[in-house]
Amino acid sequence: MKDRASAIAEAHQPMPIAVRVREACRLSGIGRSKLYELIGAGEIDVVKVGTITLIPVSSLRRFIEGRRHSAS
Numbered sequence: 476m477k478d479r480a481s482a483i484a485e486a487h488q489p490m491p492i493a494v495r496v497r498e499a500c501r502l503s504g505i506g507r508s509k510l511y512e513l514i515g516a517g518e519i520d521v522v523k524v525g526t527i528t529l530i531p532v533s534s535l536r537r538f539i540e541g542r543r544h545s546a547s
Contacts, residue, residue, distance in 0.1 A: 493522055493529035503535050513538065 499519075500507050510530075513519045520534040 490532055492533070493531045496528055496530065499530040499535055502532075503539060 494502065496507065496510060499505075500510055503510070505513070510519065514521050514530075519538050520531050522529040522531060
């Protein structure tokens with residue numbers, strides 16, 4: 476388990492501008508297959524660097540924010 480200082484330091488780490496698919500799934504809570512489905516549908520952007528697929532964090536945020544429902 477992380478100690479308090481490590482947790483605080485980690486919380487202040489800047490968010491990367493793009494993440495790999497596994498990290499995008501972890502951050503968003505979206506499963507790998509569904510993420511690829513959304514990518515194929517053009518709902519989430521990707522950046523290819525050679526064989527590496529990167530997901531811009533801004534694209535994940537935009538997708539999630541666009542589907543946010545207010546509690547009524």
